[in-house]
Amino acid sequence: MRTCFPAASAAVLSLALATQAHAQTHTAPAPAEVAGDGLGDIVVTAMKRETNLQSTPIAISVVNAQALKDRHVQSLLDFADGAVPGLRVATFEARQSALTIGIRGIVPLDANQPAREQGVGVYIDGVYMGRQHGLNAALFDVERIEVLKGPQGTLFGRNTEGGALSIVSKAPSGKFEGRVSGGIGNYGSHNAELHLDLPEVHGFSFKLDGVLQHQDATTRNPLTGQTGWNYYDRKGIRGAVRWKPVDGITNDFSVDVSRDSNSPFYSQLLNYNPNNCVAGPQSASPNCVLPGTQYDTLTGAPRPTLPGVVVEGKDRMTVADIGVPQQPSVDKTHGFTNNFKWKVAPELELRSITAWRGVDVAQWDNSGGAHRPPVVAPGCTGATACNFSRYSLANLRQRQFSQELQAVGSLGRVDYVAGLYYFNEHVSDDAATPASMRITGYTTAGQTSGYNYEVLDPCFFNGTTPAGSQPGCQSIDRASKVNSKSYAVYGQATWHLTDALHLTAGGRYTHDRKRGELLLSRNVAPVAGVNGYEPLRESWNRFNPMVTVAYDVSRDVHVYAKYATGYRAGGASSRTSNYQAFDPEDVKSYEIGLKTDFWDRRGRFNLAGFVMDRKDSQVDISSIQFVGSSSFNNLVTINAPGTTKIRGIEAELTLQPVERLTLSASYAYTYTKIPLVPITVNAGGVSYTTLQRFYIVFTPRNAASGSIDYALPMPMVSADSQLRFHIDGNYAQATQTFDQFATKNDASFIVNARLALTDIDMGQGRSKLTAGIWVRNLFDTAYVYRRDPSNSLPGAPTTNAVSASLNNIMGDYGNFNAPRTFGVEASLKF
Template identity: 25%
Template sequence: MQKTVVQKYAVRLLSILVATAFSDGARSETRLEEVVVTAQKRQEKLQDVPISITAISGAQLETRGIDGVSGLNSLAPNLMFRNNPSSNSITTIAIRGSVTGQPAIWMDPPIGTYVDGVYIGKAQGGIFDIIDLERVEVLRGPQGTLFGRNTEGGAVNFISRKPSGEFGGTVGLEVGNYGRTVEKAVIDLPKMGLFSIKLGYRKEDQDGWVKNTTSGVGDFGKRDKEAFQLAARMDISNHTKVDYKFDHSETDGTPPVNSLYSLRGWAGTPAAGALRTALEGFVTTDRPKSAGSPAGYPIFERIKTDGHALTVSHQLNQKNEIKYIYAKRDMDYDDGNSGSGTDLLSVATSPTTSVGAARYYQRHTKYKSDSHELQWIGNTERMNYVLGLYSFKDDGTTLGPQDFSVFGLPMMHSDYGVKTDAKAWFGQLDYKVTEALTATFGMRHTTEKKSGWTHRFRTSGYDGPFVAEVVPMTSYDASWSANTPVAALGYKMTETTNLYARVARGFKSGGFSAENTNIAALRTPFNPERSLSMEVGVKSSLLDNRAQVSAAYFRNKLTDLHITQLLPGTSVSVLTNAGKATYKGIELEGAFQLTDGWRLQGNYGYLDAKFDEYIDNALNIAGRPLIDTAGNRLPPYAPKHTFNLTLDGRLARTAWGTLRAILDYTYTAKMNLYAVNKSLTAANAGGSYVVGLDDLPAIRNLNARLLLADIPVGGPGKADVSIWIKNLTDEKNPIQKIDVGTSMTANWQEPRTYGISVNYKW
C-alpha cells in the first residue's frame, strides 16, 4: 500500500508531538471495579451471568499490549490461540478443546468471533486489529441459543467504544526493535445536531524477524498493516437511535518462516542418497535466524477487508426494545509460500526423492458475507426475555495454483467455491422463581444450506494453457437443520455469591471437503458436529469487593465429530463425521486487590480430552475395513493446562505521574498437533500421525511493562510513557508444525521484542 511522504511523516509528527494510546482512567486503587457484559444480548453484571465468561477491559488490553485476536492465548481458562501454519492472518482458536485446524474457507471454525455483534465467518483473515476496544468477552461452552451455528466451543466478542458526542481522543506512537513503528489516533468529535462521530486510524510496520537469504525477496514475518474506522451515532429521538460503523484494513506483509524441522514424518523419511544429504543441511530444531525462499517464487500475504454494520434500536417503552442489526463484510485474501519449508524447492527434484509435499502454492480468495438480525429485548417484574430472527449468507471462491514443476509435473490448479444460506429464530427467557433463584430457558432453530463447486486441473504455467483435467467441474449441495436449547439455574446464595448450573447444545456447520481429488469423497458431505455441554459454577465477590473469584466444572460430549483423515493409499485428506469425544475439566479465575495500587489477577484451565469413537476410513473408500481407533488416539489442540497470571503494581506517585509495573505471564501445556496414535503397533492403530512425533511443546511467554501514567504535559489531557518487552525470556519453541509425510516443517515463537510507547489522551 502506498502513502505519500507528506502523509507518512505528517502522521508520525502528529504522534510524536501529541503522543497517545491508552489511559487507565480513574479506576479505584483499593477495590475492583464492577464489570458489565452483554453475553445475553443485554447489559448484566458479570457475576450474575450463568455462563463461564471472561471479560477483559480495554484498559487492561492496552496495558498488556493487546490490539486484537493474536494476543488472546491463555487469557481465559482453556483458551488456546495459534496462528495457522505459515500465516500471520489465519486463526486456529480452541476453547475447551473444540477446534478446527483447517484454514480453507470450505470449513467453519467451532468458535464464533464477533466484532460489535457482527459474525466473522472464516479463519482466513481472522487475525485482525481493532481500533479503540472497550472490552473483550470470552464465552466458554456452547452458545448456540443466542449466537447460533459455529459457537459449539464458545464465542469471542470484541466490543469497541461508541461515539460519546464529546470532544476527546487519543494519539500515540510506538517504536521498537525490528524496525517496529505503530501510529494510532482516535478522535471523538463534539455532537453535531443529531450526529456523534468517532474516527480511528492505526498504522503498523515491522521488519521481518528471520532474514531471507534469497536476493530480492522480503524477510519472513514482515508486517505492513493499515486500518481506518468510522463510527457514527444518530439520535433520531429519545426512543430511536441509529449506529453505523465502517472499517477498512489492508495488510501487505510476508508469512512467518516455515522451516524444515525434521526429515521424519508419519510416512517415514526421504530416500537415502545425495538429496537426503542435501536436505539434512536445511534441518533446524531451533528458531532460525535466516532462511531462503524458493528462487523465482514470491512469498507474500496480502489482505483487504471492508466492513459495514448498521444497528437501529427503538425503545417501545421503558421495558421493551426492538433492535435491528445489518452487517456486510468483504475480504480479499492472497498469499504465496512454500508448502515444504523455505527453499527446499531448490533441491527437491523428483517425487521419489523429495520431501513429500515440496511445492510452491498460492491462494487467491474472495469472500463476502451479509447478515440481518432482529431482536426484541424486554423485561417484566419477574422476567427478562430475548426473541429474535437471524439470516446469514456468504459466498467465497479460492483459486489455488500449486507449482509441482520440481517434480517434472505441470502446474496444478485447485479451485473451488462455497456458499452458505442460514436462517434461524431464537428466544431466551429468564424467570425469577424466588428472590434468590432464577431459571433460564432458551431455544434456537437453525436451517442452513451449503453448496459449492470444485475444479482441479493442470496447466503449463500460472497463465499457461490447459493441459489435463484432474477433477472436472463438480458441484454439490446439502441442507441441515438443528435445535440448540439451553437451560440454566442461578442461585444467589448471598449478596456476593452466585451458584449456577447450565445445560446447552451447540453445533458446527457441515459442508464439503472442497479441495479433494476423489470425486466420491468430494460429493459426500460431512454433517454438522453436535455437542451437549453440562457445567456447574460459582462466582463470588469477597473482602468488600477487593477479590473476585469464579470456578466451574464442565463436561462436553461431542458427536458426529469432524475428523480430517487421509484417503487410503494417498496423501489426500478428507473431512468426515468419524467420531465421538468427551471433553471435561475445571476452570478457575480470580482478581485480587492486594493493597492500595497493587492488583493480581489470573486464571487456570484443566482439560481432560478423549475420543469415545474414532472410525478410520469412515467413508469406506476402496472397500477398506472400518476400524475404531479411539482407544489408541489422542485429540489435537487440547492442552491439559493453560495458565495466566498478571501483576499490576503502583511503584510510586510523583509530580511527573504515577509509575507502574506490569508483569504478564501465560503458559500453554504440550499438546498434539493432530489426532495422533498412541502406538502404531497397537491392534487398533490407525494410519499416519503418532504421539511424540506430531506434537507441540509447552509455550511460555512473559511480557513486562514499566509505565509512567498521567503525566501533566499541558493542554486538556495527560500523557503516558511506557517501556515494554514481549517474550522477555526469549523462548524459542515451535508454535505450529506441518507433518508432510516424509518430513516436518515448523513455525516458531517470535523472538524477544522491546520498545517504547508515548501516548496522550484528552
C-alpha cells in the first residue's frame, strides 16, 4: 500500500512510528492546570474511568472551562473557527439548526436525514445524541469537552468511526456557591447565565443552570417585518440533583430544556457563469461539465440575474440585495438523564446511565433569495413563471431512549470495563420548498426600472392552488419516518504486564435495526413496488475489536500503538423518490504516537500518526430537480466501492517558558482519497457509465491553531486578582463542500482575543468579580465556508444523452463566516 504523505510529513511520521501520541491537549490549560512548577495533570474519562490525559492511550484534545471563556464559546458552532484542528464543525447548508461534525476525515455531508447516521458520536454526560439537530443549543455549565480522535467503537459504540465529542457538565458540589454573569456586545447581542449550587441536605445536592444568548442579524433583511440572517436567540435551563444515600453510591439526575430560535447565514451569489458556459459543442466550454454526466452539446443560455441582484464573492453582505420572507427556525430540545454509580467493592463499580431525550425542529430557510434556482427569465408570464425565492421548510420530531449498564473495576494488574447498551429512536420529518416571491414588469435583462417585487400569498401558490409556506397549505416534497434500534455488548481490559508496559484489548458486538418509510414524495404517497420504492427493513451486525500496546519509557515519555475498527450504520435517503437504501461503512485504523513532558514539565509535546482504511464509504450525489416554478433537492447516497484512504498527523505543543505565560500550538495534516466511482446514467433510453471523483467534505489538508495566555498578578486590586490576556489564531486550508464537486471553499484564518481582570475581592466573604472584554474574528476576516456550484453547471440530460441545458445557470452561491463580534462581560462568583 502506498502512503501519500508529503516528504516533510513522512519524516515526522517516521519519528512517530518509534514513539506515540498518547493523548493531546491543545487549548491553554485552566489556571488549576498550570501550577508554578510547570504544566499540571488533566483528568479525562475517555476510558470510562478517571485517568491522567497524558498517560491515557487515546488521542484526545481537551477544551477546558477556561478555554471556553477565553474564546467566548457559547455553542458548538463556535468551534467552526478551527479551535481544535482535527475537529471540523460547520452548518448543514446555511442553517444553524443542524450541524455537520467531523473528526479525522469522517464527515457526513447530510446526516440531516432521519434514516442516516453521523460519523462522529456526540455525547453529553455519557448520553449519545442521536441527531445533529439541536446540537447548536446553548452550552450549560461545562467542565470540559473531550475530543476523542479515531474510532471509538469499543467503549462508545456505533457511529463513532471518526471519533467522539464528549461534553462533561459540572456536577452539584453540595456547597452553597454560584456564579452569575452577563454581557453585551455589537449586533445587539446580550447574554446572561446563572449557576447556583445549594448545600447538601440529607444526602441531596442541587444545582441549577440557566442560560440566555441573543444576537441580532448580521445581514439585514430589507423586507419590512422579516428576520435577517445569522440571528439567534437561545434560552435554556438545567436542573441537577446528586443523591449520596450512603458511602459508595452516587445517583445523579438531571433535566434540561432549551429553545433555540435562529436564522441561517445569508447565501450570496458569488460570481456569474464562472465556467464560461455557452451554447454549442461542449468542447467549446471545457469547464462546463456536471460531474458524472456525458454530453456533446449545450443548449439554451445562462439566465441573467434579476434586477437589483448583487454579485459579491469577496465580502459578506451587511444588507441583502432583495428582501424576502424569512422567519426564525426554532429548535426545542429536552431530556432526562439518570447516572447511577455503586461502588460494590474496591474491585467493582456498577453503573447505570438511563436517558430519554427529544428534539423538535421547525426550519425556515429563505437565505438564497434570488441567488439560487428557480431562476426567472426576462419576459416571464403566467401564474408561476415569474416566481422565485425558494423557501426551504422542514419539520423534524425525534425521540430517543437509551439504557447503558457498566461494570468498571480492577482485578490485580488488570483494569476492566464491561457493558450492555440499548438505544431506541423514533424520527419523523417533512419538507416543502415553495416559491415565496415573484417579479412583475420584468421584460428585459438588465432593466433598472418598471419592475416590481411582490411577496406571494403564504397559502396560495398562484392565487388558487394551496401550495405556499404556511402550515396546512404546503405541497410536501418529502415526508418520512424511521425507527432505529441498537443493541450492544462490549468489554475492554488493560493488563499492566509491568509497571511500564500495558496491553489493552476489547471488543463490541452491535446489532442495529432500522424500519423506515417514505410517506410522501412530491406530495404523493409512494406505493411499495412502484417506481422502485421499497420501505426500509434492514438489520446489521458488527463486531468491532481494539488492541493497544502502551509503554512508559519514563515518567514523562509514553508511547503506544493502536489498532481499532469502527462502523456507521446504513439507511435510506428520504431525499429520493424511491427511498434509495445504502449499506453501512466500515473503517480500520492504525495509530502510533508519542507523548512527552520535558523542560522540567514546562513543556509538553504530543504527536500522533494514523492510517485509516474505510470500505463502502457513504457518498452523496446532489442535484436540483425542477418541479414547476420550484425545485427539489434530490440527494442520492451510495456506497463507493474500494477502499477510501485517510492518512494523517496530529501534533500539539504547550510551553510555559516563564511563570504565568503559556504558549500553545497544534497542527493536523489529513490526506483523503476516495477511489473513482462508476456512475451509470440513463437518459432517454441511452445508458452510459462515467468514472467520477468524490471528495471528503470540510476536511482541510492542513489546519493549525495557536494561542498565547498570560496572567499578571494585580495585588493593588486585591490579593488574588490577575489581569489575564488571551489571543488565539486558527488556520484551515480550503476544503470541499460537496462530495461530488471539486470546487472548494476559501482558506481561513481567524483570530480571537480576551482581556479580563479576574477575582476582584468584593469584600463580602468569598464573592469575587471578574470583568472582561472579548472579540471573535478580531480582524473581521471574511471567507466562504460553504460554496455551492450546483447552479453554475448545466443540468443532467433528461431526454437524451447528447445535450444538456444551460437555462438554470447563474453562478456559485455560498455563505460567509460570521463577522467580527465583540463585547464586555462581568461575572460574580459567590
